[in-house]
Amino acid sequence: MSRIGNNPILLPEGVTLDIQEDLIIVRGKLGELTQSYSGVIFENKNGVLNVINPLETKDSNAKHGLYRALVNNMVEGVSKGFTKELELVGVGYRATNQAQILDLALGYSHNIVFDIAPEVKVETISEKGKNPIIKLRSHDKQLIGFVAAKIKSFRKPEPYKGKGIRFVGEEIRRKAGKSA
Numbered sequence: 001m002s003r004i005g006n007n008p009i010l011l012p013e014g015v016t017l018d019i020q021e022d023l024i025i026v027r028g029k030l031g032e033l034t035q036s037y038s039g040v041i042f043e044n045k046n047g048v049l050n051v052i053n054p055l056e057t058k059d060s061n062a063k064h065g066l067y068r069a070l071v072n073n074m075v076e077g078v079s080k081g082f083t084k085e086l087e088l089v090g091v092g093y094r095a096t097n098q099a100q101i102l103d104l105a106l107g108y109s110h111n112i113v114f115d116i117a118p119e120v121k122v123e124t125i126s127e128k129g130k131n132p133i134i135k136l137r138s139h140d141k142q143l144i145g146f147v148a149a150k151i152k153s154f155r156k157p158e159p160y161k162g163k164g165i166r167f168v169g170e171e172i173r174r175k176a177g178k179s180a
């Protein structure tokens with residue numbers, strides 16, 4: 001039995017749901033998202049969506065909370081959207097963007113040019129005396145997480161000096177280094 005799966009999803013103003021046999025489509029002011037599903041039943045009554053688990057098997061119990069969380073993220077995404085911020089920590093680390101193309105200088109012999117999906121809006125902030133910041137905005141939580149993880153993988157934060165790409169506010173466990 002899933003505690004998360006039993007929670008209802010409140011649909012905000014302007015969000016519409018289209019529930020088909022094995023596909024759910026969520027539309028809102030920021031876009032449209034689709035998700036296929038199986039093993040659960042969606043029930044929409046007066047702007048409140050409930051996920052019903054009809055079988056009570058191990059597989060359907062796992063899917064109950066999963067699909068409720070996925071659809072809740074879809075509803076939140078098309079109504080409010082999601083934002084992720086990455087910080088470049090290191091001397092000479094820079095980030096610039098031209099539309100959807102992100103250009104990163106991360107201490108390698110060449111710049112890394114990364115083409116970002118059109119559903120994700122990118123913005124770079126460079127202020128003197130502060131670390132450069134990459135802001136990502138999208139209505140799709142899975143896609144923005146994938147793009148942020150891919151950018152972070154270009155230069156992961158290392159534990160000795162703390163240099164690399166990290167999320168804003170992320171704590172890096174530091175190591176002491178050599179002792180004489």
